[in-house]
Amino acid sequence: MNQRPGGDAPSSPEHLPTQFSPADVEGPLYERWVERGYFEADAKSDKPPYTIVIPPPNVTGSLHLGHAFEHTLIDALTRRKRMQGFETLWQPGMDHAGIATQNVVERELAKEGKSRDDLGREAFIERVWRWKGESGGQISGQMRRLGDGVAWSRERFTMDEGLSQAVQTIFKKLYDDELIYRAERIINWCPRCLTAISDIEVEYQDDDGELVSIRYGEGDDAIVVATTRAETMLGDTAIAVHPDDERYRHLVGTEVELPLTGRRIPIVADEHVDPQFGTGAVKVTPAHDPNDFEIGRRHDLPSITVLDEHAVITAHGPFLGLDRLEARSAIVAALRAEGRIVAEKRPYSHSVGHCSRCRTTIEPRLSMQWWVKVGPLATAAGDAVRDGRVTIHPKEMESRYFGWVDNLHDWCISRQLWWGHRIPVWYGPDGETVCVGPDEQPPSGEGWRQETDVLDTWFSSGLWPFSTLGWPERTESLEKFYPNSVLLTGYDILFFWVARMMMFGLYAMDGTPPFSTIALHGMVRDQFGKKMSKSFGNAVNPLDWMDTYGSDALRFTLARGANPGTDVPIGEDWVQGSRNFANKVWNATRFALMNGATVEGELPPVARQSATDRWILSRLGAVVAEVDAFYDDYQFAKLADSLFHFAWDEVFDWYVELSKTTFQAGGEAADASRRVLGEVLDVTLRLLHPVMPFVTETLWTTLTGGESVVIADWPRAAAFRDPAAEAEIALVKQVVTEVRRFRADQGLQPGQRVPARLELDGTPLAAHEPAIRALLRLQPAGADFAGTASLPVAGAVVTLDLSGVIDVAAERKRLAKDLAAAEKELAQTSAKLGNEAFMGKAPEKVVDGIRTRRATAEADIARITAQLAALPQA
Structure with missing residues (x-):
């Protein structure tokens, strides 16, 4: 018999309205759960820990369908573990989102006719904090709407004092271990945001441009190269060909005149060049292309920067001061006038990187930045998976993970912003460089200045599994809840967030990985499998669907589409179908209660059970075991489908209908079936609860009189099976x-x-x-x-x-x-x-x-x- 916390007598079924109205129950139920502290985590508890972090959403964000999907799955895992007797911690919080937040506040300033420079750094940062307090973080309220069972008292923000101390601590440790350095390299530069940005903040799309083929040199010594960025030719410092290309072997080691400049540049042989692509010869512009930069390093070529931070030409001559696109047209025209253009293709569709924040075309640019030497960190992150300390699920995603960490380039961590964790490095008047830890005093005196750059947002979010628990202090929470039990996140940030958490966790926590399992899910798409986007006109505000159909319906739809590592198509008619299921659960349970279904007393002996009773109890035991196995394998779609068909098809459409004649006849058989039906409903509602928390809470407490299904026991698979009864009912x-x-x-x-x-x-x-x-x-x-x-x-x-x-x-x-x-x-x-x-x-x-x-x-x-x-x- 199920224990009922609180020991209250079951509520009368008359207390249930004739129809389920999500809007009337969801808000009050959630606040009751929070007030009673069901979601809080006690570091002093002797229960086994179960820890899972929320991938911290941007403070500028709002709940989109991808968040709703991910949060549903995490909440389901956590609710089940809580019911199984674990001390659960679902760690909430938000990311300060450097570029996105700074852009929002700068747009607000622009409405006032001001810029950040008008305010100055300190006043601007104060303005951002004020915005964060007033407008940021609306996603917290939306998480409540969805039913997220997070430990709100532990909510963290990546710019909190404690997390800032963690950032400074690990920066100092990495710097002292010579794993952080400063160097001039090629980075992704946004001419609008005026900062370096990470690879994940670059979105590639096919743009229509032009491909022009330019002749360098004259006669037999001429060589032709093709480019989509003619403006960068002003910074060419070589032409490269493959060493085995017979067409150009006689030219290697010679020089050719760079058109429009009068400069002479060498022709070098480099194995990076593909002799089958185009003419087999490429222009080398080390200051404006990452591949060219590496060629330049191998051949000791100079790097000439010809575009400033605004993507304006800086090279002296007729193109000085032109925007890059204006310069492109002007340079092609000038080359055409000299007879240097041998072929032109317009439009020429090719992949171009854009800033994900402002849509500006990214400019590869040589820049002095701060870097993490990732080699030893990445090796450790790969080894943790290879030796079994960390499991990636589904397993086929391992190859993608290894393909990334085994070939990881050094990580540019500096950003030319004001909002963020300022790099804790001071420069002295005589060229000194001092890195300062959180408990150290920065150098003072005339001529000392702090680095103006801030750290990449991914740097602080990479510390999330342990910085949120109080690290670098050895807190009770850190001892209890680290490492995390599982990380559930999208495969799209496997490289950018997951790999960084792995590197930092292993480094900071003495070789202990931040989680034992990485469970990867796909992306939410529309019902036709197309990526959801405002520009496509198919983006969905999940709040609209929750308002119309209820949070349970949205959650069940998302869970039912969640196959590990694969994308999730979703359409409104599917949410409507899940709403119908919630209504079916409501109506069938209400009908059963009105007809005497009960959880009072023990189950009748098998000898007093009808074949119909034995059949449904046998099927119930099988379904509990099946759902457990699917949870342990992160097969959310299968467990949701199993519960759907058991509840609707077997319990409601068959068992309830088959039992009606028994109820009408009365007697001991009817009493036995009423008790069996109560048992089946009790267990079914508890099985459904992690995915559909609101409707199940209302029905379960009415059926059992228990305090809350949130803290009820998770069903255990009964050993009882009756193949004969199952065959008979079949x-x-x-x-x-x-x-x-x-x-x-x-x-x-x-x-x-x-x-x-x-x-x-x-x-x-x-x-x-x-x-x-x-x-x-x-x-x-x-x-x-x-x-x-x-x-x-x-x-x-x-x-x-x-x-x-x-x-x-x-x-x-x-x-x-x-x-x-x-x-x-x-x-x-x-x-x-x-x-x-x-x-x-x-x-x-x-x-x-x-x-x-x-x-x-x-x-x-x-x-x-x-x-x-x-x-x-x-």
């Missing part, structure tokens, strides 16, 4: 299903009553005759009964009297027409499959389709023939 379902199909084929209305004789003696079906008759609307055979159609099914015979019920002649004519169509289809498909010439040429997929069509035609012929035979004779 026969009942077969009879009912076949006769229903026959009735529908004959055009009978579902509620239309028909006289029938049931020959069930000697079969297990005999005990179920009252239920079978009730479900099939079959009246007893009277004295004037004239059997006109007999159906042998499941070892029994059901004979129906259809005289006067259907138009036999019209029905025979309709079936004959259907039979002729099926026979024609069979002949056509058989002919194709018997044609050797066709079979020798047709693709296997086409042949399989024809075989399927033939099998369907054969089944249709058998079915229709049986229906014709069952019709009354004229």
Whole structure:
């Protein structure tokens, strides 16, 4: 028997409204859960810990469908573990989102006719904090709407004092271990945001540009290169060809004049060049292309910067001061005038990087920045997965992880912003560089200044699994809840966030990885599989669907689409279907309560249970075990589907309906079935709770009188199984299903009553005759009964009297027409499959389709023939 926290008597079913209204129950229920502290985590508890962090959303953000999807899955995991007796911590918080937040506040300033420079750094940062307090973090309220069971008292922000101390601590440690350095390298530069940005903040799309082929040099010494960025030729310092390319071997080591400049540049041989692409020769601009930068380093080439931070030409000459796009057109025109353009292609579609924040085209740019030497850190992150300390789920995602960490380049961590963790480095008047830890005093005196750059947002979010628990202090929370149990996140940030947490966790926590399992999910897409985007017009505000259908419906839809590592298509009609399921759970439970379903007392002994009771209890035990296995394998779609079909198909559509005649008859059998139904509802509601928390809370507390299903025990898979009862009820379902199909084929209305004789003696079906008759609307055979159609099914015979019920002649004519169509289809498909010439040429997929069509035609012929035979004779 399930224990009921609080020990209250069950509420009266009359307390349940006739219809489930999510808007009336969701808000009050959630606040009650929070007030009672159900979601809080006690570091002093002797329960085993279960820790999972929220991937911190940007403080500028709002709840989009991807958040709702991810939060639903994390909440389901956490709620189940809480019910299983774990001390659960779902760690909430938000990321300060450097670029995004600074852009928001700068736009607000622009409305006032001001810029950040007008305020100065300190006043601007104060303005950002004020904005954060007033407008930031609206996502917290939206998380409550969704039902997120997070420990709100532990909410963290990546710019909090404690987390800032963690950032400064690990920066100092990395710096002292010579894993952080400052160097001039190629970075992604946004001319609008005026900062370096990370790879994840670059979005690539196909743009229409131009491809121009330019002739360098004259006569036999001429060489042609193609480029989409003609403006960068002003910074060329070499032409590169492959060492084995016979066409250019005689030119390697010579020089050629760079058009429009009068400068002479060398022709070098480098294996990076693809001799099969284009002309096999490439221009080398080390200051404005990452690949060219590496060629330049290998050949000791100078790097000439020709574009400033605003992407304006800085090279002296006629193009000085032009924007890069203006310069591109002007330079091509000048080259054309000199006869240097040998080919032009417009439009030329090619992949171009854009700033994800402002959509500006990214400019690769040589810049002095701060870097993390990731080699040893990445090796440790790879080893932790290879040696089994960390499991990636699904396993096929491991190759993507290894492909990243095994080839990771040093990480640019500096950003030219004001909002963020300022790099704790001071420069002295005589060229000194001092890195300062959180407990150290920065150098003072004339000429000392702090680095103006701030750290990449991913630097602080990479510390999230342990900085939120109080590190670098060895707090009780850190000892209890680190490492995290699982990280559940999208595969799209496997490289950018997950890998960084792995590197930092292993480094800071003495080789202990930040989590034991990485469970990766896909992206939410529309019902056609297309990426959701405002520009596509298919983006969905999840709050709209929650307002219309309820949070439970949205959550169940998202869980039911969540297959590990694969994208999730979702459409509004699917959410509507889940709302119908929530209503079905509500209405069926209310009906059961009105008819006496109870959890009071022990289950009746097996000997007092009917076959129907034993069947549903046997199926219940199997479903509990099945759901547990799916949870442990992060198979959310399968567990949701299993619960859907068990609840709707087996409990509500079969067990409840089969039990109605028992309830009507009364007596001990009815009392036993009412107790069994109460047990089944109790367990089913607890199984559904992690995914559908609101409707299950209302129904479970009404059914059991318990304090809350949030703190109820998770069901344990019973050892009880009754294959005989399952086989017996399978026969009942077969009879009912076949006769229903026959009735529908004959055009009978579902509620239309028909006289029938049931020959069930000697079969297990005999005990179920009252239920079978009730479900099939079959009246007893009277004295004037004239059997006109007999159906042998499941070892029994059901004979129906259809005289006067259907138009036999019209029905025979309709079936004959259907039979002729099926026979024609069979002949056509058989002919194709018997044609050797066709079979020798047709693709296997086409042949399989024809075989399927033939099998369907054969089944249709058998079915229709049986229906014709069952019709009354004229």
